[in-house]
Amino acid sequence: MEVLQLLISGISQGCVYGLIALGFVLIYKATEMVNFAQGDMMMLGAFIAYTFINILGFPFIWGLLATIAAMAVVGVLIERVILRPMIGEPPFAVLMITIGLGFILRAVAGAIWGNDPKSITSPLAGGVVRFGNVAVGYENIAIIVGTILLCLALYLFFRFTRLGVAMQAASQNQLAAYYCGIPVKRVFSIIWALSAAIAATAGVLVAPITLIDPLMGFVGIKAFAAAIVGGFGSLQGAMAGGLLIGIVEQFAGLYLPTGFSDTSAYVILLLMLFVRPEGIFATMQKKKV
Amino acid sequence: MRFLFKTNYRQDVRLFKHNGQRFWYSLLLAGVLLAPLLMDEFYLGELALVYIYAIAGIGLMLLVGYTGLVSLGHAAFLAIGAYAHTWFLAHGWPFPLALLKASLITALVGAIVGLPAMRMTGIYLAIATLAFAVIVEQVIVHWESVTGGFRGMPVPQAQFLGLDLSGSMAFYFLCLFVLLVCLLLALNILRSPTGRAMTAVRDSEISAQSMGIHLARTKSISFAISAGFTGLAGGLLAHKMGYLAPDAFTILISIQLLLMVVVGGLGSLHGVIYGAIFIGLLPQGIALMRDYLPPAVSQIPGLEPGIFGLIMVLFLIYEPLGIYGRWLKIRQFFELFPLYRKSTHKRQKSYLRTERMR
Numbered sequence: 001m002e003v004l005q006l007l008i009s010g011i012s013q014g015c016v017y018g019l020i021a022l023g024f025v026l027i028y029k030a031t032e033m034v035n036f037a038q039g040d041m042m043m044l045g046a047f048i049a050y051t052f053i054n055i056l057g058f059p060f061i062w063g064l065l066a067t068i069a070a071m072a073v074v075g076v077l078i079e080r081v082i083l084r085p086m087i088g089e090p091p092f093a094v095l096m097i098t099i100g101l102g103f104i105l106r107a108v109a110g111a112i113w114g115n116d117p118k119s120i121t122s123p124l125a126g127g128v129v130r131f132g133n134v135a136v137g138y139e140n141i142a143i144i145v146g147t148i149l150l151c152l153a154l155y156l157f158f159r160f161t162r163l164g165v166a167m168q169a170a171s172q173n174q175l176a177a178y179y180c181g182i183p184v185k186r187v188f189s190i191i192w193a194l195s196a197a198i199a200a201t202a203g204v205l206v207a208p209i210t211l212i213d214p215l216m217g218f219v220g221i222k223a224f225a226a227a228i229v230g231g232f233g234s235l236q237g238a239m240a241g242g243l244l245i246g247i248v249e250q251f252a253g254l255y256l257p258t259g260f261s262d263t264s265a266y267v268i269l270l271l272m273l274f275v276r277p278e279g280i281f282a283t284m285q286k287k288k289v
Numbered sequence: 290m291r292f293l294f295k296t297n298y299r300q301d302v303r304l305f306k307h308n309g310q311r312f313w314y315s316l317l318l319a320g321v322l323l324a325p326l327l328m329d330e331f332y333l334g335e336l337a338l339v340y341i342y343a344i345a346g347i348g349l350m351l352l353v354g355y356t357g358l359v360s361l362g363h364a365a366f367l368a369i370g371a372y373a374h375t376w377f378l379a380h381g382w383p384f385p386l387a388l389l390k391a392s393l394i395t396a397l398v399g400a401i402v403g404l405p406a407m408r409m410t411g412i413y414l415a416i417a418t419l420a421f422a423v424i425v426e427q428v429i430v431h432w433e434s435v436t437g438g439f440r441g442m443p444v445p446q447a448q449f450l451g452l453d454l455s456g457s458m459a460f461y462f463l464c465l466f467v468l469l470v471c472l473l474l475a476l477n478i479l480r481s482p483t484g485r486a487m488t489a490v491r492d493s494e495i496s497a498q499s500m501g502i503h504l505a506r507t508k509s510i511s512f513a514i515s516a517g518f519t520g521l522a523g524g525l526l527a528h529k530m531g532y533l534a535p536d537a538f539t540i541l542i543s544i545q546l547l548l549m550v551v552v553g554g555l556g557s558l559h560g561v562i563y564g565a566i567f568i569g570l571l572p573q574g575i576a577l578m579r580d581y582l583p584p585a586v587s588q589i590p591g592l593e594p595g596i597f598g599l600i601m602v603l604f605l606i607y608e609p610l611g612i613y614g615r616w617l618k619i620r621q622f623f624e625l626f627p628l629y630r631k632s633t634h635k636r637q638k639s640y641l642r643t644e645r646m647r
Binding site for chain 1: 548600
């Protein structure tokens with residue numbers, strides 16, 4: 001039973017990693033940029049949700065929707081102000097600029113909401129479902145279900161809509177996509193909005209189980225590891241990597257000496273990079289001359 | 290404007306290209322040698338810290354600026370250098386040997402970390418080094434018999450041949466000496482075949498490979514050299530801190546080091562020095578600024594990293610060549626006076642084609 005309990009909490013934790021990793025992958029897939037501030041965008045989303053729900057008194061579901069909308073605007077703003085001038089710059093510069101962005105977001109959140117941990121009042125709080133001896137909190141179920149729905153929607157979006165296909169085209173060759181009549185810059189703005197919205201969703205889902213504070217974005221680093229383990233650039237890979245890391249972390253916390261739980265994500269990452277650097281779901285190929 | 294007529298191949302690899310440089314660098318050297326006479330102890334200590342940053346920066350610059358490999362884990366090398374140096378000192382090794390051994394050990398670890406670098410580029414490498422740094426931090430916390438764990442460990446006084454090196458004046462000269470040696474080493478590495486190979490790898494891996502450069506070996510060597518310099522800086526930093534604790538070497542330090550090479554100017558050793566001065570003096574600047582700001586602003590937690598981030602973003606957008614690049618532009622403006630054209634330094638944009646297929 002213990003194993004099953006661990007497995008389920010591992011899965012819900014993994015879903016959180018997976019959701020953040022999805023944001024990474026989306027931006028990478030479409031713009032070939034790496035957004036190191038994804039975790040901090042999640043943090044910002046959680047704080048905005050806190051503002052809407054706890055301070056302004058929105059009902060939970062409307063608060064969630066308002067947060068998603070607000071974060072989409074924030075995403076577009078970030079893209080327009082900071083990332084737009086960086087189109088055509090080396091990837092390293094973009095990586096650095098998003099790291100800087102993460103620091104700025106953290107300072108801004110600290111300035112507005114302060115450093116004390118906050119929590120969002122959620123209608124799901126406290127509820128528990130029992131399967132035999134295994135107790136699962138409503139929050140964990142919400143995370144898992146929310147993640148599945150989001151993944152499905154994203155898959156359909158990339159597979160069947162014009163915009164989704166345009167995004168894939170823009171990611172494969174910016175110039176060629178532009179020649180084909182795809183408004184590459186606008187596509188980039190939209191993808192940032194989408195990614196910020198996903199980050200906001202992740203923030204709201206995770207807020208009931210971990211408190212909100214400006215440093216919660218550091219989860220993003222583990223999520224980043226998840227994205228790479230899964231094979232950067234593949235949506236199902238991001239989820240698989242997130243789940244793997246979430247589950248291993250839970251088991252390492254119980255069965256291995258202290259310290260392994262915190263580092264297990266990175267150990268998996270390093271092992272993966274040694275053994276199979278292209279990740280579980282490989283989308284990388286050797287660059288041709 | 291100065292025109293250099295080259296009549297000899299040796300001229301290309303000279304350390305000083307012309308007498309003007311010789312003059313200005315001698316003046317600078319005289320300046321830093323006389324600084325202890327003019328400054329009080331506090332600023333001398335800050336200047337020594339700047340030198341330590343510069344040593345670590347040389348290491349990172351060789352890796353990021355000259356080999357084109359990004360590392361987010363240099364704080365780990367700093368930590369390894371610091372702990373190794375302290376451990377050797379505590380076990381009775383003489384100061385120079387302890388420092389040297391610490392540097393060598395860090396270089397060895399760097400070479401091992403560099404191994405996966407053969408297969409990775411860009412972000413993959415960055416995140417792998419980040420993972421490495423996190424793991425090193427945990428190892429330091431849990432390997433209590435050597436590192437003292439959370440309790441940390443005190444750093445013994447630096448002594449050599451009966452000379453006490455821990456006084457602010459002596460420590461200043463020690464750091465200056467190590468920095469000068471490192472600069473000379475780095476300059477010589479850069480004009481040797483190894484250094485040329487590193488630059489070639491940075492500019493294009495494929496063309497470097499087709500000219501017979503062993504990519505894996507070059508990258509690994511670059512990592513080892515970079516880690517070695519950073520370990521040296523770590524050893525000196527240990528004395529500056531006086532007491533080692535694992536939370537002194539977080540990812541923030543790695544990013545601060547990266548900020549240093551970016552702000553200074555990637556791809557030049559001048560940039561390292563400018564960056565080190567910038568990073569070394571920025572906390573002082575922020576501390577001074579706090580007095581003038583309303584308390585609501587100056588009490589913001591995380592203000593300092595926020596300002597670091599803001600500066601990094603602004604530099605990357607408006608002056609990707611860093612302080613040194615800006616200085617070159619200003620100098621060129623005056624040299625060419627009426628004829629300077631802004632578009633000379635226009636950045637070439639390269640539109641990305643994915644490295645992923647499908």
